[in-house]
Amino acid sequence: MINDALQLDKVTGTLQTVIFASSDSYFKILLINIEESTLDNWDASEIIVTGTFADVQDGSVYSFYGHVVKHPRYGKQFQVERYENDLPPDEAGLIKYFASGQFSGIGKKTAEKIVQNLGTNAVDLILDNAKILESIGLKPKQAQKLARTLQLNLGLERLFQIGNQFGIGADIAGRLYDQYGNEAQDILTQDPYRLVFEFEGISFKKADTIGQQNGVLPLDERRLQAAVYSAIMNVTFQSGHTFLTKSQLLQAVGHNLKDASGMLTAEITQATDTLLNDGILVADDDRIYPKSLYEAEVQVAQDVKRLLHSPSPLDVGHDDIEKAYTAPGKIDLDDNQIQAVKSALQAQFFLLTGGPGTGKTTIIRSIVASWKQLVQKRSQFVEGDKQDFLKQYTVRMASPTGRAAKRMTEVTGYEATTIHRLLGIADLDEAEFNADNPLRGGLLIVDEASMLDVELTAKLLQAIPNGMKLIFVGDSDQLPSVGPGNILADFVNSGVVDHVALEIIYRQGRGSSITTLANNIKHGDLPESFLENQPDRSTFMIPPDKVPDAIEQVVNAAMKKGYTQDDLQILTPMYKTPAGVNRLNQMAQALFNPIKAKQKAIQFGNIIYRRGDKVLQLENDGERDVYNGDMGKIIAVQYKNDPSNDDNEDRLIVAFDDKELSYPKKNLNQLTLAYATTVHKAQGNEFRLVLMVLTSSFGIMLNRNLLYTGVTRAKEALILIGEHSAFKRAAQTAVPLRATHLLERLQSDDKISTNHQKIVANADVKDELSDLTAAYHSSIDHFVLTGELISHQDIDPMIGMDDLKPIDFEYQEKL
Numbered sequence: 001m002i003n004d005a006l007q008l009d010k011v012t013g014t015l016q017t018v019i020f021a022s023s024d025s026y027f028k029i030l031l032i033n034i035e036e037s038t039l040d041n042w043d044a045s046e047i048i049v050t051g052t053f054a055d056v057q058d059g060s061v062y063s064f065y066g067h068v069v070k071h072p073r074y075g076k077q078f079q080v081e082r083y084e085n086d087l088p089p090d091e092a093g094l095i096k097y098f099a100s101g102q103f104s105g106i107g108k109k110t111a112e113k114i115v116q117n118l119g120t121n122a123v124d125l126i127l128d129n130a131k132i133l134e135s136i137g138l139k140p141k142q143a144q145k146l147a148r149t150l151q152l153n154l155g156l157e158r159l160f161q162i163g164n165q166f167g168i169g170a171d172i173a174g175r176l177y178d179q180y181g182n183e184a185q186d187i188l189t190q191d192p193y194r195l196v197f198e199f200e201g202i203s204f205k206k207a208d209t210i211g212q213q214n215g216v217l218p219l220d221e222r223r224l225q226a227a228v229y230s231a232i233m234n235v236t237f238q239s240g241h242t243f244l245t246k247s248q249l250l251q252a253v254g255h256n257l258k259d260a261s262g263m264l265t266a267e268i269t270q271a272t273d274t275l276l277n278d279g280i281l282v283a284d285d286d287r288i289y290p291k292s293l294y295e296a297e298v299q300v301a302q303d304v305k306r307l308l309h310s311p312s313p314l315d316v317g318h319d320d321i322e323k324a325y326t327a328p329g330k331i332d333l334d335d336n337q338i339q340a341v342k343s344a345l346q347a348q349f350f351l352l353t354g355g356p357g358t359g360k361t362t363i364i365r366s367i368v369a370s371w372k373q374l375v376q377k378r379s380q381f382v383e384g385d386k387q388d389f390l391k392q393y394t395v396r397m398a399s400p401t402g403r404a405a406k407r408m409t410e411v412t413g414y415e416a417t418t419i420h421r422l423l424g425i426a427d428l429d430e431a432e433f434n435a436d437n438p439l440r441g442g443l444l445i446v447d448e449a450s451m452l453d454v455e456l457t458a459k460l461l462q463a464i465p466n467g468m469k470l471i472f473v474g475d476s477d478q479l480p481s482v483g484p485g486n487i488l489a490d491f492v493n494s495g496v497v498d499h500v501a502l503e504i505i506y507r508q509g510r511g512s513s514i515t516t517l518a519n520n521i522k523h524g525d526l527p528e529s530f531l532e533n534q535p536d537r538s539t540f541m542i543p544p545d546k547v548p549d550a551i552e553q554v555v556n557a558a559m560k561k562g563y564t565q566d567d568l569q570i571l572t573p574m575y576k577t578p579a580g581v582n583r584l585n586q587m588a589q590a591l592f593n594p595i596k597a598k599q600k601a602i603q604f605g606n607i608i609y610r611r612g613d614k615v616l617q618l619e620n621d622g623e624r625d626v627y628n629g630d631m632g633k634i635i636a637v638q639y640k641n642d643p644s645n646d647d648n649e650d651r652l653i654v655a656f657d658d659k660e661l662s663y664p665k666k667n668l669n670q671l672t673l674a675y676a677t678t679v680h681k682a683q684g685n686e687f688r689l690v691l692m693v694l695t696s697s698f699g700i701m702l703n704r705n706l707l708y709t710g711v712t713r714a715k716e717a718l719i720l721i722g723e724h725s726a727f728k729r730a731a732q733t734a735v736p737l738r739a740t741h742l743l744e745r746l747q748s749d750d751k752i753s754t755n756h757q758k759i760v761a762n763a764d765v766k767d768e769l770s771d772l773t774a775a776y777h778s779s780i781d782h783f784v785l786t787g788e789l790i791s792h793q794d795i796d797p798m799i800g801m802d803d804l805k806p807i808d809f810e811y812q813e814k815l
């Protein structure tokens, strides 16, 4: 029989033993002697129970609610969603419980006194208010000690139960307990709005549900302040703006409070003022910023100005550059490219932008070779240690992603790292290198600069000492950074930083029709030849429900042509939907890495990982030097008892480009399969063959930068799968622009003068700015109307598949 209310089965039984307890989470595996259960097909007297549990005691009776699942190795077990400690229901049992010896200083007599006075509800009464024990005659110390032991044994358990009432999972309840200890329960029930500011994982909506149920009034200032704070954080961090205007903030807060009618204007303004006075938000004219974004934006502008005013001690002149200029191998650069190399050597801070195949990498090689020449020539005149001098002016290189850094190392021979590693950011905390402990070197080149958000840029620029040259290289038509800010575009459009834009595409042969397609998309449309197969590009236009079938056939055909899982990447805008990442990953895993008999496997969530799987790191883990977007391969699945396993837990070993890392259960939430990814996750990566899926079901995600970024991930071949109308809509839809004030901050100081080439005419900048304001308003309007933020989290892009035709999918889309 199923428990009707929650559709969960129930198992009641005595804890025989804890088989496993994770050292850094509340995950446990328990062996239970069943006393009673709703399970239909369970004849054994014992059951293995897994889940998140507080300090459970051997011999105690618990009721577990959950489902029977099949573990790939251990067979059937009971996965628990919630549980209860079945304390003895009668007075005699409770007296025995208090006198059992687990409460030091409490003997039978005192236990009787407690139960006689407080009844069978004694435990709840004590947990609610320990002072009640004093009122029935226990000494304060004795009362405190007993209450504390009860809290330790049952406090977290109660938090799990209370959390469960509000739909808060055991993971979050466990983290709340870690952060607030025994106060967690009080904070959650009596001051939930506090968590909106302090705790990641409780949204305003959740806090508000709890607050309202517990009688918090609609105009309570804690509620209004939390509504304001969560509105500005959500809109800025999801839409990428660094600020909101006051009226936009009012609208967004109204949405949070389900008050779009403007009834609460005075109250919301008052709550905003309090947050401004407390320094949680910052007002700058009509703009309201979260403090961290304001500080980062101001810092970036200040540091750019500082760097522009701090010439390299090498005092590089025109003649030095002419003499040092070194061509990249046998290639003759065009005039604009040569100008780019020379300007880069001359300027203190330089921007190089261009689409795929325009020569960015080639120019980086030329810059590095020329710089080396220059420094070496100078070293001849140094009187001291020449090696020291060369070290002082060495080239440093970094990129937001590990893969792009590796590519830089390969083409230049200089070590390149991720920006996180360059700055020594081990976790979310302070960077090791900063204004007080700056980076060393003469020249820093940063690739994939379009991925830099305002906060990371602020950290990076602060760490660059006066006199060190800085070059940002990127493609401004790619997706903007995931975090807030519009760094590369603001730098370019400000006109205060020297900039050369590369326009001519040089890539020949394989991959060249891809770059032409990218160029068309960049200008807002698909080429007329879009549906015509090219040597390096094919299209299969089919309805959304046929996408998985089509991908399956294309992947099979590609495998026959010799493409491996490393070469081939499926890109799609979102995780869900039949054409989304989750579904396509399952399908591709079955093709590339089919299940073998008796193969070891580890299940986490809905994914079963096996040796050979292609996996993706989902978050930055500075301590282990692995970053969001890094791809690897599972090279071993090790169970707990394997002699080579020193983690004492089942684990995966994943090989990345330059290291092997262990993923025990606690780290598995950082991983997912990577046969298919979103375009956002693929930024900074390139693949021989890209299969890009777009269908109209991705609606609001469809925009030019997404399509462009996806298409440009393909090095050799590109296959476009989905609906023609969706590709067209994406090409024709400009990405919602981001509201920032960096450009004006950069331009605000008249004292700055550089020998910059203004590539972008002022009139164009003005047009773009008014577009920006319009798009910004529409993005906020969209948010306010629908509650959906225009998120940049998700889109995503041949081989001459002559043997496959759209007709294979029995469909002709009506255009």
Ligand SMILES: Nc1ncnc2c1ncn2[C@@H]1O[C@H](COP(=O)(O)OP(=O)(O)OP(=O)(O)O)[C@@H](O)[C@H]1O
Binding pocket: 331, 332, 333, 334, 337, 354, 355, 356, 357, 358, 359, 360, 361, 362, 363, 506, 507, 508
């Ligand atoms: N002036 C030139 N003359 C001839 N070939 C060139 C020229 N500039 C670049 N190339 C060639 O064009 C191709 C693309 O150049 P490169 O890889 O530097 O471009 P990129 O902008 O870094 O491209 P991507 O962003 O796709 O990596 C290379 O094969 C390079 O050798």
